[in-house]
Amino acid sequence: MALKSSGIFCGRAGIIIILIILIAALASPATGQGAGKASTDELIKKLSNKDAKTRWESAWALGKIGDERAIDPLIKALEDSNRNVREWAALALVKIGRPSIGPLTAAMQGGNDSVRWQAAAVLGLINDSNSTEALSSALKSNNSTVRYWAAAALGQIREKATQDALIAALADENETVRNEAGWSLKYLGGEGLLIRLLKDDDPKRRMGAAHSLGDPAFEQAALPLIEALNDSDPGVRAEAAAALGRRGENRFIQPLIGVLADPEEQVKKQAIAALALIGKPAIEPLTLALQNSDNATRAGAAAALGMIGEEKSVGQLIPAFKSGDHAIRQASTGALARINGSMAVPSLIEVLQDQSLPEDLRADAAWALGEMGDARAKEPLVYAMSYDKDNGVRMSAAKAMKKVMKAIFDE
Structure with a gap:
């Protein structure tokens, strides 16, 4: 199931944005309790107003007042059809703070999916250890967005x-949940824990650990990730290759070239993408691999050179084609x-026209x-079609x- 992005806290960047909003919003002084009690009932009624602006302004006003009577209506407002209303209701609950934890916990356990995941997000922003038991239980929810x-x-x-x-949760069936669990574990157990998890019995946990160790800040993770390129599970090998690519160090080039011959396509694709991320420093080693390695490695090296996109590689790719x-x-x-x-085109036309070359090469x-899709190929192709x-x-x-003619007409 894809993660929902229905308006609030969309991804890790969304948390940062919300925190920025909170810094500004929470700085505004709360209304005194006396004035709050006088206006709370009226503001709660306005949460049902037909005008969305009135609803979200009322939600935030309730948050500033801090009256606990507003908590349940604000949680109900998390179901509102308007994005701004939902977001300001969530921020209001954060503003109210600890008194919201119990009702939010109950909503997370018994509400609809939309309310449950928003309640989890709000509990994270309230940042109180009293909610950790309920949040830990929510990691077993049947909804991936709630788990995330x-x-x-x-x-x-x-x-x-x-x-x-x-x-x-590193073994969650949903990749985004696994990745988020890995991010959270960075702050709890750090590099050492994640490195140890590369040896876990569960391959999905190993995958999650490998993904998280792609952060260059983890200085001790390089060699364990290189070792993980030989893991028995292809998913782990693929995640290790991707992590090495994100780290982008030249010392990873040769181990990644070694993975280009992996029997699993997903592993090869990640190795190619990782080498492309490393970029220009990988060109010379890839050129050597293109000339001197087994066929699978040569094919992967060609693909990686194409993704790097340097024109000087053309002179090596044409002989590889032949x-x-x-x-x-x-x-x-x-x-x-791609390059x-x-x-x-001229070299390919020569191959096509050379009747002494093998048929499969000419084809x-x-x-x-x-x-x-180059127009220069039109006449040679017409001749080959006939003769x-x-x-x-x-x-x-x-x-x-057909492809050449389509390209010509599309210009």
């Missing part, structure tokens, strides 16, 4: 007693198209010219011709 915000809230409160519940297997030719074509396909050259001695080449040229 429970994990986020526990990361705000940072009580050691919640560590085990968050470790269990000398590699079908997978290498496909990867090289994709890379050439600058026009530079490769792939025709396909590649179709991918480039090449191999039926497979003729068919490939015909398909490529």
Whole structure:
């Protein structure tokens, strides 16, 4: 289930935004209790007003008054159809503070899903250890958005007693919940705990730990992440590769190149993306891998060079196309198209026209010219459609011709 973004606290950045709002909003003085009791009933009634602006202004006014009679109506306002009303009701509950904890806890356990996850988010912003037991229980909710915000809230409160519940959440079926649990564990157990979790029996927990250790601030995590590239679970290997890419250090280049031959596609894709993140320092090692490695590694190296996007790689990708297997030719074509396909067109036309070359190579050259969509390929493809001695080449040229003509007409 995708995380809902229905107006309040949308992601980790949303917490930062809300905290900024709170700093400004909470700085305003609360209305005295005497005046508050006189106006609370009227403001509660206005929470049902047809005008949304009246509703959200009333919600915030109730928060400033701080009368506990407003708590349940404000929790009810978390169901409002208007985003501003929901957000100001939430902020009002934070403003009221500790007296809101009990009712919010009850709402988190028994309300509808929208109220439950907003209640969890508000409890995190109130930041009181009295809510940690309920939030830990919410990590077992059947709704992924509730679990996500429970994990986020526990990361705000940072009580050691919640560590085990968050470790269990690292194995959550939902990736965003796992990632948020990992973020929260950073503040509770730190680097050492996450490194130890790379050896946990549950592969999902290992995945969550690997994801969290992608933070460059964790200086001791580099070698454990490199070791995790050999984990028995492909999901862990993929997360380790992605984490190394986010850290972006040159010393990770060779271990990541080694993963390009992984039998699992998700691992290869993450390794390619990680090498692309490291960028220019990876070009020379990838060029060597393109020339001297096994076919799977060569194909991955070609793809990574394409994602890095330096034109100087074109001179290495064309020979790789000519000398590699079908997978290498496909990867090289994709890379050439991404970098600058026009530079490769003359060489591909030469391959297409050389009848001494293998049929599958000529057919792939025709396909590649179709991918480039360059008008210069039109006549060579027409000729190959009519006169090449191999039926497979003729068919490939015909398909490529359709793509070239479409590209010409689309210009």
